[in-house]
Amino acid sequence: MRAGRIKGTEVILNDYFLLLLGLYFLVGVFPQALLLFTAVAWHEFCHVLAASRRGWQVTGVELFPFGGVARLCRPGGRGFMEDVADEALIALAGPAGSFLLALATSPVFLIIDGVPAWFHFFHQANIILGLFNLWPGLPLDGGRIFRAWQARRAGLYRATLAGVYGGYTLAFLLGAGSIIGFIYRLTDLQGLVLGLFIYYTARQEGETAPYMFWQDFWRQRAKRAIKGEQVPAGKIFWLAADPGLTLARVARFFSPHSFNLVAVVGREGRLEGILTETEIMQTLLEQGNSTIGELLRK
Known part of the structure; x- marks a missing residue:
């Protein structure tokens, strides 16, 4: 669902995110849902800020329960391999922002006795959000950092596939853990739904890998031609x-x-x-x- 536009950047709320907000409302914990929304929005804002500082154009932001996806346009005249350092920095900005917000709110626990439960939830949500996104699998931030690190050694295509497999692994762990926890009445099936979602989005990342390879191939060729070099x-x-x-x-x-x-x-x-x-x-x-x-x- 399109939530609006901020300075030319379209903000979209993912359907699963809206479903989670609705479930929180039905079970009577809607304030926690709003706090989760705030944590995710802050996390994604840090991505947008880092991208803008690096000269990337941000055309849209889609918010998920575990973070978000910023639709970025690379600066002109550059190839994917030249952008891997920027991609790593932009991806790292999200978890760093979540940890920073958690750190900034930590002194409250020392100053105030009997901190409200909602504040505990907000503090923990930022920590979990930051840690979860550091997993080295696509489409999470950690997967993009991992891909940027691997791309210089193994190439963009292989690095992307490795990140996709990391996403598949996380999806399997979440799904299996959720099913086992549900059988023993320890957890609900939210982990299974999230695992399926991560698997689906990781698969999409894998499907775009060949196109990324060819685009980078031709960009580098064009760059040599502009310099007057013959190929x-x-x-x-x-x-x-x-x-x-x-x-x-x-x-x-x-x-x-x-x-x-x-x-x-x-x-x-x-x-x-x-x-x-x-x-x-x-x-x-x-x-x-x-x-x-x-x-x-x-």
Whole structure:
């Protein structure tokens, strides 16, 4: 649900978030729901503030029970690999803001005797929100920090998949723990619902990974062209591939700084042929994914 617009930034309340607010209202703890909303909004505001400070444009914010997602536009003329440090800082700002708010409210417990229950809830909500979001799995903040750290070593695509698997792991733990707790009458099934939601959003992150790879590939190519550098400019990057490998898998190893040639090597070690990056990418775009061997036979 669209809640409004603040200085050009659209604020959206996720359906699950609204459902949780409704459940809190039915069980008579609506004030806690408002406090949770405040904690989540503050958490996301810290993301927005950090993004703005780094020169990123914030077009929208969607609030979830465990945090939120800020829809950001990267500064022009930059690739994904150049933005990983910024992404890590922006992601870290949310948990840092939650911990800071919890720390700022801590002296109240020393000054005032008999602190109200709602204040305890607000203080604990910020701590839990910060800790929960540090899990190294997408779509959580910790997953984005983990991806930024891994991207420089393993590449953006592999780092994204690793973050997705981290999200899957958390979803499984939440779901299994919720079911076991429900069987033994220790908890309700909110953890299962949250686990399913995290699994779904992590899967979406995984589906966008190939597009992120190709966008970064072409951005780096365009950046070299703007500088007046020629690609290939005499520089060739060779890859050796088995005929059974798919085109998409081979393309993930292409270098954007060179012209890529793929030597197709059979099981007996014989050279079966050579494919150019143009042939592979054109086939991917026009005919979809197939194997290297199938393209070579065509």
